[in-house]
Amino acid sequence: MLHIYCPHCRELREEEEFHAKGQAHIARPLDPDACTDKEWGEYLFFRKNPRGLHHEIWYHTAGCRKFFNLTRDTQTYEIKEIYKIGEQPEVTADKG
Amino acid sequence: MQRYSGFGLLKHSLSFHENWQRVWSNPTPKKKYDVIIIGGGGHGLATAYYLAKEHGITNVAVLEKGHLGGGNICRNTTIVRSNYLWDESAALYEHSMKLWEGLSQDLNYNQMFSQRGVYHTCHTLQDLRSNERLVNANRLQGIDNEMVYADQLQKEIPALDCSKDARYPVLGASVQRRGGNARHDAVAWGYARAADSLGVDLIQNCEVIGMEINDGKITGVKTKDYGVIKADRVGCVVAGNSGVLAKMAGFELPVESHPLQALVSEPIKPFLDTVVMSNHVHGYMSQSDKGDLVIGAGIDGWVGYGQRGSYGIIEHTIQAIVELFPLTSRVRMNRQWGGIVDTCPDASPIISETPVKNLFFNCGWGTGGFKGTPGSGNLFAYTLAHGKPHPIAEPFSYYRFHTGALIDEHGAAGVAH
């Protein structure tokens, strides 16, 4: 069971209150009509799926119902940092 | 290879079973192979077997990071069925089912394949409608599947709570009577033994750490302990680790890896002679020959490579089982574990060419790879032998996520199939 700190509620809560929404920072193409099928398909379906650090969107479904980001190690499941939507992660693979 | 038989068992008993032949050899790898298969699980070993048997390609190595059959093939809940909705998937899983039906004889290894039936219970009118649609689709495809309604279902499965005062009353179920289960380890070991006897090199403790790619064409793989091993073609069958290997080859996959948990109870007297799954209350169960209840449900929703998941999932799974079978409410659980499943956005696998020439991927089987093992290996062997996909595998191309021709099986895939 993950214990997750909601940056909006400012409290540590059980995973059961949250919903994982997958990889974060996926930019929607500015002009979808100009995309090739390959570009659009990759935007919709292709994911990084790393063994290691992963930047994710989470949703506090049974709490404040707000979204936020976190960086988590997909091997150890350790949550490295929590940050708000619109912010960039501090802990990244290239920074070690 | 010594053939296994009743007579052999008797003969070996005279020497106290001390002279059985080794099941497979442990060769050191050659410098070059016609085909390298990365991943020595069920699908990889099946691929090697059919390459040798059906295509006469025996200069083949299976490279396995750990030991043979140590991944999802030894971590699953062993359900076999072929009642999927779309023609593409029905053809794929029925191809597999037909191989299951003769597998023990083919491999000379008892698969303990038991066609005890697989039920999908329906708890709402919508559930009934979608299962009736599935049954009708399957009949048009020539695959057995039928509806049974509450009264009849109660007779067929006395322990299932079909009463009207259940919280989510069971209204009926679809049942594929040719479905059932098999012994997971025997599948891996049987294919390994048969492939080894046809001349395939099974290399254990051999981790692949890179790919040798020149001008967009693969020429070999880099291993941790044996350096570069050359190959004309490479097939990658590594389930949860597919994304990691795709990254080595320089592309991404439409796949995410999730923990999938299962649990087994203490052994109790036999009361369930079939497999019951419920998409609605979300859980499924069968009873093994030893008497333990084999239980599973859905994946953990986040990406994870740790072969373990969260307790919340176990709690929900057990709630569903107790809802379906109230008599299990005081049964204690013996073991609980997790595997890593590689899930595709459309809940269908990928058996395909890739952006790298001569490199092929077989992945994305998600929560239902066990039933697909023989068919997957058989079709992937064709793909590796011919350098292009088998007609049944063609729709399962990696490129369907560019063209949009998805094979959406979320309904028939259900609660972890």
Ligand SMILES: [Zn+2]
């Ligand atoms: Zn909150």
